[in-house]
Amino acid sequence: MTAQVRHLAAVPVDQAAQGGWDIPVPVGSTSAAPPPFPLDVLPGWARDMVDAVATFTQTDPSMGAGVLLSTLSTVGARRLVVEGKPGWREPINTYVATVAAPGERKTPVHGAITRPLFQAQRQMADAIAPLVEQEAARRDIAQRVAEQARATAAKAEGDRRDAAVAEALAAVMAAEEIAVPTKPRLIIDDHTPEALVSRMAENGGRIAVISDEGGIFDTLAGRYSGNVNLDPYLKGYSGGHLSSDRQTRAGETIEDPALTVGVMTQPSALRKFGSNPELFGRGLPARFWFIMPRSLAGYRDQDSPPVPVEVEARYESTVRTLATTLADWDGPRVLTLTEEASRVRAAAAATIEEQLRPGGALSDMREWANKLFGAMLRLAGLLHLAHHPTDAWNRQISDQTMSQAAQVTGWLISHYQAAVALVHGDPAGETAHEVLAVLVAKQMTTFTRRELHRRVQRKLPRGEQVLAVLATLAQHGWVRTTAGGDYELHPAASTYINGTPNGR
Template sequence: MLNFKIHTATCIGNSSNCIYPNEVLVSDRDSFIKAISFDHVCGSFNGSYRSKDNFIKSDCIPMDCDNDHSDDPDDWVTPFDVALAFPGVCFFASYSRNHMKDKAGKSARPRFHVYFPIEEIKDADEYADYKVQIQAKFPYFDDNALDAARFIYGTSNPEVELYEGDLTVTDYLGRRKFEDLPILGSQIQEGSRNSTLSHFAGIILKRYGKSEKAKKAFLEESEKCNPPLDREELSLIWKSAISFYENISKQKGYIPPDEYKKVSWEKPLPFTGEKMPDFPIEALPKALRNYAIAVGKSTQTPVDMAAVGVLATVSACMKNLYKVEGKADWHEPTNIYSVIIAEPSERKSAVISLVIKPVDEYIKKYNQIHKVEFEMSKVIKQRLENKKNSLLSQSKKKGEDKTASEFNDEIRSVVEELVNFTESKPLKVYVDDTTTEKLTESLAENNNAISIISSEGGIFDVISGTYSSKVNIDVFLKAYSGENISVDRIMRNSIYVENACLSILLSVQPVVIGELMRNKKFRHRGLTARFLYTTPQSFVGKRTLESECISKDVYREYKELIDNILMEEKTGNTQIIKLSEKAKELLKEYFDWVEQKLVGEFTMYSDWLGKLVGNTLRIAGILARSSVIKKDVGDALLEEDSPIVIDEEVFSNACKIGKYFLVHAVNAYGDMGVRSDFKAALMVLEKLKEKELVNITRREVMRLCRWVGSAEEAQSILDNLEDYGYIRLSEIDPAEKMRNGRPKNVVYSINPSVLSE
């Protein structure tokens, strides 16, 4: 059989995915199973992005059969029928994820895919035309799946069959003029007798095997021939069908359709993904490291939460004071967008509250000390506004007399004073609940820098348009990169923000990230690629009432650093943090490493990976600033500090953190480790182990697990367990009354490995 290529995604059952970066060479049964275990396509596309316009080439034609043509089981076809319809043609077959399941209102029945290896085709129209010809020959194939960019869902524990042959399907189509199969009626006319009886012989052998019953049925069907075929001709047809049937049934891995229940069990796929790496806490400077560890112990949460939290907090405090120089014409700001992903009851709010505690204390103290200054500033501005308005009210009287020039000079003086006046306002480092328009105003009112820090993900609802159809996400895109923002407003003053700087720290539930990733607008415009994600392991169920409190010394050291950064004022140009020569060498190596990942195993995450080097530079800047307590800040009149430099050790630590975020980003872009619906399946599995059951029904799931609220929920759980190999369909009583196309109480066998684990 010809080898052929299948291109896979890194997900299963994701209809919104269009990226298929991983090429698998199919040369045998094992490589075929490996390929179809993930969502996949049978062609290569520009940028690995599936679409007809991006079609490059293919050496395999996939066809889909759901047996939707009839509800009579006797009319259903299997891959064996395909072999009979295309004698001598080689192909692989796999049973789809909905094989012998209800689907789209249709009862359970055989559903499968056929993969025909071919010589390479580089024209999408030619490729699609062959699919049309194949469907014309075997009309049971889905006529809605004939385009050149069709994808196929992956299947857990796929059941496959291999049909050897000397011909490709394109060879076969070229040698024969395909004709529709004759309808089996009262007579079989001359000219179609041999082909019709050959096809019937295959069907009857599939149904009854090599038996007298099968032969008797074949001979009865032959009596419909007009004129009759002689005994010798009938014998040749029957022997040919027997020979072909025996060859097929002897193939390695071949499983007759009626024997599926007897197939040996394979190891089920885990519902949980691989354990995410822990945050490299040793990479943080002492003050951040000690405090993150202390917060983790106090709240009994993984250190990842606090570690990401302190990084984001320092970033928020640094505002737009610094930039990191990658090279002479490349400078990165030090703001980062970060998200902590965890289920409810994981104490996300407690961690966020503790990491920003010194920021809140500083803001409160600062605003208390300067409250008179703020009020006086407001009064002075109001006085200037009143003076301007008073002069304008006199303009009609003085506009024409000899004092007009004096008046103009006077009002110009007031206007200039008002325009150049900078109102002192209370310090604001971050906001929680906001809108895109209000966020732009906050940037303008706070020296072009602000942060969003929240223990909820409500901001995603805002920017996705949940509360308004007129949402502009440009502020989030531009404020990440330090671009200028200009907003014209009707009936109000326009807003202009120069070199906008926004930092974000959120803690959200996995479902929120799932919705974020499914938002094509966010993905295509690069919003999701700007975030650094962390999915810490859960400590729920392992916590105790008593926990170690945060020591005063550890908190004091962290607070001193936060205060020191907040006391800095932007007196002129942004300060540039440079890399040492050794750090520059590391940057080059790191850049090359990321660049190879962009065209390798992480191609489908290229949007996020493309920003990793820049984000790592930002992290390096945060680490460098967190390593020093500056003396020339606030009201101190001490010696000037030396410039901050990112040395080899600091940049190496930043790289460790960057690689940590890469693994967690891949998890965030996927199914978030354990999906919420999988948790229900895991709970049912525990109940099956506890009861040591060998069979299960939907009704028993609802009886054993009282928290399952409906038959639909129970069936969804069973479907997940079946897809991942923990159970499989055991028996259906055809006499049972059907409900919505599904028997009332299907019986599933339980994988023996479930009880042995």
């Protein structure tokens, strides 16, 4: 497994030397749009759905694959754990944030992949509804009896007082013993940290924050309070003891909580989240898998075929069955590795460890990369569940599945690198790169400032903004002025731009 670090497309020397041009310096982000998700690691029922949704919505398959990982995490969290080796067990819940600009069709992708989770949630709620109504009625009657007994005891005198008090106490205790079950929930959307803990406590220690918006990042940035409680997100990932102080009943402690986060957000929210020093210092961004799908805008087929009915039906049935089956379990089942899978895991882990050394491919992102050992096991558990949706808990994880998990881990690395480049990138350089792409697309090999301004007026409405971008491009060697005061474009610009994904 390699870190998949991208090297910018080199500018051919002979092309750069034409007309006395020097070799230019890249502008904007130095990381490429990462590769699409390797769909061949998925079984047919999942692969066909992700592929069909990507085709219909004309989006990068990575977008749907990220949502699929969150979906599998939702059904398997706190139900399955992976034993990497004796003494080390890893839960399979995940934190996934898919990052794409407005208009990139995040909502239809998210809706198609997560729909069976909501179906399963409604199915489970409908199944328990009669029992909820029955027990609620029993408790209401018992509470009324208790109130009457308390009133009688309060009025009793003499020899009857002790007996009446005993009857009242018994009636109160009988009412308290009637527990009205809560309707099971797999998913919540907008929430405070306190509400999140309450929902987890009500649902056996697990819940999923599933949303096609990035509201969780606003919450973590302190939308509800200036000092946000991060414990539910920190402990919800790794387990431990999580206390819940409720207004309606005594505080509870959740043993080994399992939180799943599967959200979609915009680049601006990622920049805000990733550059927050408090969140970074507490290690929260290091728990996320950031998915950076490529934009296909400008190249989309507006008459793409819909998701085949049989593909959708098979996918939704599989996820619903998984969700309802595992929901009935009380405790987690332990997934172990075959001997061959253990060797694959050890070899991949050794590669990661080597890349963490000073100067290694992962040394600059140690906070996040140190969690790759566990991430690889979580991926193995999710892929194992996908490949064996009817009996994964009765099988060991194979070497093939472990190899697939290592492959996806490499994919995650490339996406994290793109996320880091977005968070810490130079906005001026990004703008210059976009303008350079316009020059190439419009074949403006020679142009005036005013001609360029007409092309980019919406993005750069003021003339001084255009001059600033031209100065940046000139400093990097991509444009130069002519004797007549016009501008010339570097002859290698088209090679540089067209050799980068997303028109980059």
